[in-house]
Amino acid sequence: MDELINLKNVRKVYRMGDEKIVALNDINLTIYREEFVCLLGTSGSGKSTLLNLMAGLEKPTKGEIIIGKHHIEKMNEKQLAKFRQLHIGFVFQSYNLIPTLSALENVSLSLTFRGVPKKVREKMAKEMLVAVGLGNRLRHKPSEMSGGQQQRVSIARAFVGNPEIVFADEPTGNLDTKTTIEVMDLITDMAREHKQTLIIVTHDPEIAPYGDRIIHLRDGSIEKIVQNKKKEDYA
Numbered sequence: 002m003d004e005l006i007n008l009k010n011v012r013k014v015y016r017m018g019d020e021k022i023v024a025l026n027d028i029n030l031t032i033y034r035e036e037f038v039c040l041l042g043t044s045g046s047g048k049s050t051l052l053n054l055m056a057g058l059e060k061p062t063k064g065e066i067i068i069g070k071h072h073i074e075k076m077n078e079k080q081l082a083k084f085r086q087l088h089i090g091f092v093f094q095s096y097n098l099i100p101t102l103s104a105l106e107n108v109s110l111s112l113t114f115r116g117v118p119k120k121v122r123e124k125m126a127k128e129m130l131v132a133v134g135l136g137n138r139l140r141h142k143p144s145e146m147s148g149g150q151q152q153r154v155s156i157a158r159a160f161v162g163n164p165e166i167v168f169a170d171e172p173t174g175n176l177d178t179k180t181t182i183e184v185m186d187l188i189t190d191m192a193r194e195h196k197q198t199l200i201i202v203t204h205d206p207e208i209a210p211y212g213d214r215i216i217h218l219r220d221g222s223i224e225k226i227v228q229n230k231k232k233e234d235y236a
Contacts, residue, residue, distance in 0.1 A: 003034035005166070005198055006055060011064035013050055013221075024050040026221045028064070037189060037199045039212030046218040048202045049170060055200065056089055056168050057081040068166070086114050090159030092188065094171035096151045098143045098158075104130055105139045108158045115162065129157040133187060149180040153187070160191050167192055169201045173208065185211050 013025040025047045032038050040048040053059040054066055057073045066074045068088070076084060091097075098107050105126050112122035130139055133153040143151050152172065159167050169188060173181040189211050192199040201212060209215045215227040 004031050005034040005036075005069065006030075006032040007065070007067040008055070009065040009067070011051075011054060011061045011066060013047075013054060013059070014062045023221050025054070025061075028223060030216065030223065032198065032200065035196050035198055037192065037211060037213045038201070039209045039215045040200065040202045040218060041204070041206065041209050041215050042218035043204055045220075047221040048204075048218050050221075051218065052168055052170055052200065052202045056091070057085060086111070086162075088165045090162065090164035090167040092152070092155050092159045092167065092169040092172045094174040096143070096148075096155045096175075098151055098154055100143050103140045103142055104135060104146070104154045104157075107143075107154055108161050111158055111162060125161055126157070129161045130154070132191070133157045148175055149184065152176065152180075152184050156184070156188060156191070160195065160197075163195055164197065166198045166200065169199065171202055171204070173203075173205070181208075 008028050008030045011025060011028040012023070015022045015024055028051065040051055042048045050059065054061055055068075057076065061074050064074070065072060071084065073081065073084065099110070102110065105123065108129055109122040109126035112125060117125070127136075127139060130136060133156055135150060135153050135157070138146060138150060143154070146154070152175075159169075167188070172188065173184050176184060185208060188201075189199065201208065203209065210229060213229055215229060217224040217227065
C-alpha cells in the first residue's frame with residue numbers, strides 16, 4: 002500500500018494572552034493513497050485543526066507533515082497555495098459559495114487559478130455539475146438553490162480539478178438526514194471512481210462508517226483507531 006500523508010510528532014499550540022491551549026498533542030498518523038478516513042470527535046477534540054494542518058491551512062507548532070514527498074510544514078504561503086490548487090479539494094459545512102456567481106461560475110473559478118482556458122474550464126465545470134445531478138441548475142445562484150443543491154455545487158467545485166486529496170469538513174452539518182445520505186454517497190462514490198483519498202471531519206457517529214478507518218480524537222490526541230475495512234480492500 003502506498004503511503005500518501007504522514008504526520009510525525011505533530012503538535013499545535015495556540016496562545017491566548019499568557020495562556021497556552023494545546024489543540025493537538027504529539028499526533029502520529031499515516032493515511033494511504035485512495036483511503037477514506039473519518040476524523041471523529043466532539044467540538045474541541047482537535048479534528049478540524051488536524052484537517053487544517055494536513056491541508057496546509059495552518060502550520061504545526063512542531064512536527065512534520067509530509068504529503069507524497071512534500072514537507073508542507075516547510076512551505077511558504079505562496080508554495081502552499083500552489084500545492085492546494087494542484088493537489089487538494091475542499092468540501093465545507095457552510096458551502097463557501099460566492100453568492101453573486103452562478104453554479105457554473107463557482108465551480109469553474111478554481112480552474113481559473115490553474116490557468117485553464119475559459120472554454121475548457123466551463124466544459125469541465127458543466128460536466129461535473131451534471132455528474133452531481135445539477136445539469137438543470139448551471140445558471141442558478143446559491144440563493145436560488147436548496148442547501149442540498151448548494152452542497153452539490155460545493156462537491157462539484159472540490160472534484161472538478163481531479164485533486165489527489167479531498168478534505169470534507171462537516172460536509173453534512175447543515176443538511177437533513179435524507180440529504181445527508183445522498184451527499185455522503187455522492188462524495189464517496191466520486192472519490193472511489195476517481196481513485197482519490199478522502200478525509201472527512203465529523204462529530205456524527207452515523208457518518209463515521211463511510212470511512213475505511215475511523216480516527217477517534219479526544220482532547221487533541223488520537224484516542225483510538227477503528228478499522229472498518231481490511232487494508233487490502235482498498236489497496
